[in-house]
Amino acid sequence: MARVEVAKLIDSKGLSIYEPGFHFLWINQFPLFEKNNLGQWKSVHHPFTAASPETAHFLYTDPSKVIGLHHDLVCNGQEVGGGSIRVHNPEVQKYIFTEILKENSCEMEYFLTALNSGAPPHGGIALGLDRLIAIFVNAKSIRDVIAFPKAPGGKDLLCGTPTMVDDEILSQYCISVSNHNKS
Template structure:
């Protein structure tokens, strides 16, 4: 029956957990009239899109991926840029960042870093799904308050004006 429904164009939801990898995110998105990294500024472009980083960066796709279980993101990561010239171009030319605070990274990449990447799994999200919890806060040992404060670490703490500027943050009034 399900095969006949699918053949007729009707979507049929099959039983069981449904996992999907979400890929081909944009490398950059526009915010307030300028390009910003869609994932982080160290995310590698697709090899076939690398030329776009130099000619039309808003069209480049990233090697950023998310793992989704039944509509809930349970993990995500990316392959990282390992060439110093490409990393410098992304930071300086595309994103307009000062590379001085990251010179140690560019120096390390110039020493011959291999291709590398990473993924972070949200085990707390996965546990919340398995347990049928109403909120992820129900399965976290030390959850944040509803306004995002960590009572155990008394975070967030105040940061300097320079740190607000460095990370392009607006200081709350």
């Protein structure tokens, strides 16, 4: 919410830039790949994002020119959702894994087999409803709108977690815990 407060302060000085309300923006046309610090290609979003039809041919010649079919939804300067259209062609997906990302496609063979079964074009979006509600009610913190927020340190005060599990319960599930304190 700091951006809104800064905008209000600037507005109070006679420079009108703050517009109350809910301002939504779709962000798209992200590059599909970028190079990491070792000069290797990596996915900007995830390796299952499809290329835009207009730039898909660059997969085979210049991955830096490929635009992905992924998108973010922003409200008042804060990301509240994101998603993508997925690769549904097994040959394209295998090419991305092996030739662009230099991944071992054997680890994803089950997925490529599933795509060979005829997956239709598909995709989705995930909304951060807690973020959206925080914006709508002008909450100072997202914790103010989460039903069961974690306390500092990751503690869940409702459940009293995290906590140690009794040895008896651990043994029921054949789990052993080693204490590796480093002095």
